[in-house]
Amino acid sequence: MNSTTVLRSAIFSVCSLFGIQAIACETQPNQPAIYKNPDCSFEARADDLLARMTLEEKISQMMNAAPAIPRLQIPAYEWWNEALHGVARAGAATVFPQAIGLAASFDTHLMGDVASVISDEARAKHHDFISRDSRLRYQGLTFWSPNVNIFRDPRWGRGQETYGEDPFLTAAMGVEFVKGLQQTDGKYRKLDATAKHFAVHSGPEANRHEFNAKPSERDLYETYLPAFRALVQDANVKSVMGAYNRVNGESASASQRLLQDILRKDWGFKGYVVSDCDSVEDIYLFHKIVPTAAEAAALAVKTGDDLNCGKTYAALKEAVDKKLITEQEIDVSLKRLLLTRFELGMFDDAKKVIWARIPYSVNQDSSHDQLARRAAQKSIVLLKNNGILPLSSKQKNIAVIGPTSDEIMSLLGNYYGTPAAPVTILQGVRAAAPAGTQVNYARGVDLVEGRDDPRAAPIIEPSYLRPDANSKEQGLKGEYFRGRDFAGKPIFTRIDSRISFRWDRGSPTDDAVARGEIKTADAVPADNFSVRWTGQLTAPTSGAYEISVAANDGMRLYINGALVIDSWDLSARLQSKSAKIDLQAGKSYAIKLEYFEDIRDAEVRLSWRLPNSKPGVEEALDLAKAADVIVFVGGLTGDVEGEEMTVNYPGFAGGDRTDIHLPQVQQRLLESLKATGKPVVVVLTTGSALAVDWAKKNADAILVAWYSGQRGGNAVADVLWGTENPAGRLPITFYKGDEKLPAFDDYSMHNRTYRYFTGEALYPFGHGLSYSEFKYSNLKLNKKAVRKQDEIQVAVDITNTSNRDGDEVVQLYAQPVAVKKEQAIKNLRGFVRVHLKAGETQTVHFTLKPNKALIRYDLASKQYVVDKGKYQLQVGASSSDVRLHDVISVK
Known part of the structure; x- marks a missing residue:
């Protein structure tokens, strides 16, 4: 940039500061339009672009899937993106502990480091998508995180997304998260964060689209609002998301009081407001505040909702025609949206935006992986220890037992990316066990009663797999193809140690792109791909094996050339097929597994049950009796608690919980394990409080691992063996099992959280032990x-x-x-x-x-x-x- 340009930029900045239109930013012959001129102020550029748009074009830009406007060279943009504990739903990304686990670290510096890494990966992924002219959902720069709602009730399935029950802790962690995402180079902002869900929202999930929360004024201002205020005033968060429910009669996504009086007038918020997805539609369909889509859209815009996640704002043209709203009122909201796109550098040459220079190779960098492990270590809470921990090398036989021991979902929670090599707790324990220590595993029982889990069989471990008869490597050769027909040469080939994958809306080769092994143009697509795994399978003992494949969509399994499992039909639901096969100990068998994926959420697992395998509980008890110490790993996963789910098992409903105890099927197993007389260490995977009264009295130690992210298994093992000294603290109260909780849909804070609870907690807020x-x-x-x-x-x-x-x-x-x-x-x-x-x-x-x-x-x-x-x-x-x-x- 020459001295004349520098001087002109300085003049523009000063003029903009005082509301004066710089002369050079007026439309001039042979000069680019103001909105295309990077030397003009963002304010002037937004005004200029707005003035050039038709009403229909303006309306099109106020919904999350904003289409391109070719005549103005405006590219399409999808506003919807997620980054709760890592870039989510966009393929490969570093997965940190779930938000509730990050809160348990009580470490704001750690939170800043995590957020900075997330923002690096987000920018790198965005520009990689743009380089391929891909502008789909989960590919933009506007992230709908963090969730700073107050976790007021342990039954709420989405409480895992929050920073717990305390407004001060929530504010402190949320502010650091926002600052980490919204870094600036002095001109362009790195990303946008979003404070959600403003402002009174914490279940029940089942009726959130029609529910009316009625907090008292005192609870509103002392509990529900403080964290949002901190993010607005202390972190300058650029976006705020409304909620589905009503708050004292007004839709939270169309509330004069919340969005105008409090947010903008009282707090001075200058950013943009986005509705939760389809919550504007709820205004007329479920809340019945107004009878039509046009009236709902007009009400939302007039009361301060700028961006509609959904399609209801398509009715704004009708609303203008019926004089329910003016074009000038629409302009107010749209200008905020255009301004943020300019501030993020979306309309400028990427060479001018330093954030665009972040290479794709930062995605899942080894230093990010190390930070994920450190974050998991810091999040683990030691609730009880009678001296059994840390474990020692004298304990030669460890029995790892429980339904979340070897389950990837116990690491992820919800709103997650796809980690390259997630480490389950079983894997972590095996990797950390001292030489000469035997680690045996049994799942024992399913997560909850009545759940037929396709993932129940033990995964075939790498030691029984070879890519070919002469190889010393462990695992199978994986060949990755576009489409389902395995046509031509594979796009990518590698050795996969275990066939246990869960690709959430991402490509199975994203990690290879991140490592520079292939170019993004050569990556296997996120949908409509196939994989062929081949190699040798060696049996540890002779007898009849039950080999099973669990997968979304189609799979075929061949043993020594014979087709033994054939399910090559398309099915979005996870299904499991098995075959009984006689194998001889020490003999190698040719194995080929073909897998085809058609729609999102690809998953495939290759498992087996050994000959004469006993029923789950019997197998677990046999291992427990022979062990020196039992590590029980159980609790919950994001498959049973989360956002508006169809789950309906005993103790669960719609993503929420109806019972805060450990699921009964797990409790019975835990008591049976203790009855063996062997010491029992309990490791809980969960996003919420569990009433583990029995374990508090009878177990030898209890750890809360939360949903611990991609390196959670290593972190748990680090704590078990004492290479890491635990110091996490509970960000929520753990209540006793017989505690009579207030009605779930009562938003009064009376007798809720440590701030108002008058009883005796099982484990109090802030509790956590150390070695x-x-x-x-x-x-x-x-x-x-x-x-x-x-x-x-x-x-x-x-x-x-x-x-x-x-x-x-x-x-x-x-x-x-x-x-x-x-x-x-x-x-x-x-x-x-x-x-x-x-x-x-x-x-x-x-x-x-x-x-x-x-x-x-x-x-x-x-x-x-x-x-x-x-x-x-x-x-x-x-x-x-x-x-x-x-x-x-x-x-």
């Missing part, structure tokens, strides 16, 4: 009599009194003394995760401002206030484990 021990001492406050605007400096010494290094999460709570007005029992107001070497002491500092930390919402004045009086500041290891406290007085 180290820590002493708290020397609590100091810089002042004890304060005014509302003062700063209170809190310092406390933390000493690692053990002989091993470890992390401690130091938590600060504020509790009013002699409460006169109804408010929370206590509130988290600070946390620091600190690493201490054995014997080391560090001083941890907190800064509190009463006008932020001690506020409550006053119904009379309709504003936040600080009551005069005394407040106890508590420092401790959980909301219930207060180590030190002192009292301040607010004048």
Whole structure:
């Protein structure tokens, strides 16, 4: 850029700042249109483009699938993208622990690192798609994450997407996530984040399209709004998504109060609002607020919803014709959408946008994989330990038992990408076991009662597979083709160690593209592909084997040239077919598996049951009796808890839960394992709280692994053997099994979460143990009599009194003394995760401002206030484990 251009750009910036149209940005002969001129301000360019569009063109750009406008050289753009814990639904991407697991780390620095990696992969993937002129869903730069709803009830299936039950923790983690996504180079923004679902939304899933949430004003302002406000005012989040349900009678996607009065007027939000998908349609179909699509579309735009995920805004032309809305009102919303596309650099030469230079090779980079493992390590919560952990090399026989031990879905949760080499907990334990340690595995039971799981049979391990008779490699040769007919040469060939894949809306060769092994143009497509695996199968023992293939769509299995399984029909539903085959120990058999995928969510598994295999529970108990220690891995997966699902098993309904206990079929197995007299370590995979009362009393140790991401199995094993010292903390309360929870659809916070719960928790918010021990001492406050605007400096010494290094999460709570007005029992107001070497002491500092930390919402004045009086500041290891406290007085 020469000096004249630099000067002109500076003039444009100043003019734009003061609302003056720069002369050089006026339409001039032989000059590009203003909207095409990268030297003009984004504001001027958006105004210019808007002025050139017809009403029909404007309306077309206000829905998530915005079509191209060739006459204006506007490319098509799909606004819908997801990045909850990694770039989702766009093929290969690094998968980090689910959001609830990231929250359990209580580590905002980690969250920033994770978000930065996600944004790198997102930009790289976007520009790779654009280079192929692919502009489909899940390929853009506008991401509908994070979810900062409050996890107020453990039964909510989508609670796993949140940062837990506390507004302060949710805000802290959410702000770092947004900052990591929305980095800027001074001109162009890297990505857009979206704070969702504004503002009162946390189930039930089954009736979310017609439900009316009725929070009190106090709950609205003290629980449901604070995290959103923080993301708007502290992180400058560029997008906010409305919710499906009504809030006190108004659709959350067409609410004058939420979207205009609170979001824009009170908080100063300058970005754009997007509806949840088809929630504008709900306004007239289910909420019955207005009778027609045109009226619903007009109402949504007029009350502040700029972008419609769905197609209801197609009725805006009719709404204008009927004078329900003006074109000028439509312009207000559309300008916000055009402005963000300019700010993201979508209309400019990619060479001018530094984010466009991020190479595709960053996707699933080894450093990202290492960060995924570190994030999983930091998220694991040790609930109980009687001394059995960490395991030692003296324990020579480990029995890994349970339905989520070797299940990829127990790592992923929901809204996930496709990891290149996910490590299940069984794989992680086997990889970490000391030399000479035998690790045996039995699934034991299914996840829930009455579920016929096609994935039930054990996967054939790599040690029994060879790509050919003379090879020393383990696994089968995989040949990947376009289409279902295996025509021509394969696009890509590699050795796959285990045939256990779940490609969520992505290509099976995305990881090969990321590693530079093939070009993106040569990648196998995400749909309509086939794979042929060939090699040698060796049996460990002689007898009749039951070999099975579970797959979406079609599969064929050949043994020694004979077709033994034939299911080459198209089926979107996961199905399993099996065949009984006699095999001799030590003998190699030619094996060929052909698989064809037609629609999204490809999945295929090659499994077997050995001769004379006993029923699941019997097999598990036999292994348990011979073991030195039992590692039970169970809980939930995203197959039974999640967003608006059709699941209807005992204890589950529509993606939500009706029972917070461990599923009964698993509980019975767990009790049988303990009855063997062997020590039992329980590892829970879950996105929500589980009432594990029995395990608390009877198990020797309990770990919560959450949905731990692509390296979750390694992370769990690291903790089990003590190469990683656990320090995760519960971001939610674990209630006792007999606790009578408030009605699920009651949005009052009364007796919910640690802030209002008056009972005794099974495990409290903030709880988590370590292999180290820590002493708290020397609590100091810089002042004890304060005014509302003062700063209170809190310092406390933390000493690692053990002989091993470890992390401690130091938590600060504020509790009013002699409460006169109804408010929370206590509130988290600070946390620091600190690493201490054995014997080391560090001083941890907190800064509190009463006008932020001690506020409550006053119904009379309709504003936040600080009551005069005394407040106890508590420092401790959980909301219930207060180590030190002192009292301040607010004048």
